[in-house]
Amino acid sequence: MTTEHNSSRLVVLDMAGTTVADGGLVERAFERAAGHLGVEPGSADHAGKLQYVRDTMGESKISVFRHLFGTEELAQRANSAFEQAYGELVDAGLISEIPGARAAIEQLRAEGRTVVLTTGFARVTQDAIIDALGWQGLADLTLCPADAGGRGRPYPDMVLAAFLRTGAVDDVREIVTAGDTAYDMLSGTRAGAGTVAGVLTGAHEREALAGHGATHVLGSIAELPGLLASMAPMAPAASVTESA
Known part of the structure; x- marks a missing residue:
């Protein structure tokens, strides 16, 4: 039996392979x-x-x-x-958004959630991707490893930096993370996130994602708003729901 916090107001998303398609x-x-x-x-x-x-x-x-x-x-x-x-x-124009990624982020924010984009790339590369996609201002915050002590994934540092910098939630179990790699799953679980979603649009398959801590595996990030909507509605941090 798992306990899921229903206040999921902080959503921390990976970029390449999760919200951004870079074609190898x-x-x-x-x-x-x-x-x-x-x-x-x-x-x-x-x-x-x-x-x-x-x-x-x-x-x-x-x-x-x-x-x-x-x-x-x-x-x-x-x-x-x-x-x-x-x-x-x-x-050279060789990247694009994962289909539905921008709409998913906009929907999450419209629902009152804080969205943070994270990457294993350096800041200059992260900014180049955001500029190329026209994603300036799309998320509430963007983080690269240097913004969180330099270690990057699979350490929990960027997720915890998002938690500290945004102040969006009071309990790490209210964090939602999503990514396409085993290291994304490890980073989320090590940070104590209550929802750690793996997506099948990037580097690793379902077995690797589930084996490294994914609480849910989705076809793509476009399914994340629906997943969160299917959980209990957002409520004060003290409220929890039990699911089998």
Whole structure:
């Protein structure tokens, strides 16, 4: 039996793969960054590094590069090359919203919920995505790892930063998170969010999402307003409902 807080006034959403469709740009940008550091395309080293990038989708990119390249200097060089490459791909018009994402965010806010967009990218890349989509002002707040101590996912830091900065709810169990990766699920559960929704529009399948803490798995973020509406209506934080 699970206990769900019905006050879900704070909704923390991932971007790439959850609200934003980037068509594999992370892998393309990584390949450019790896080439910049001398990783030979088609080599076993390249294949191994690319698989690690796939496996850690959702994690802070600088953390990924620290693991892959060993030293802080190389990690920073790789991260800079990645961010530049990804930004160029964004500027080329190669991203779009997940169908229904903007409408879902607008509906959530119209219902009185606070919406925060989070990412594993650096601030400059997050801003480039928001600008490319015309999403300025769409969410109440946007956060990248540097805004929350630098660790990013799977740590709970960005979710907790959203909790602290917005003051939208009094109890972490009233937080709703949504993402497309196992690391998104871990971040939400570690923050104590009462609703941790996985979506099937990005990197990881249902089994990975459920296995890392998803309380619900949705076809896409467009289904989130309906999910929250199907729960008990928003009420004071002290009110809870029991469901089997």
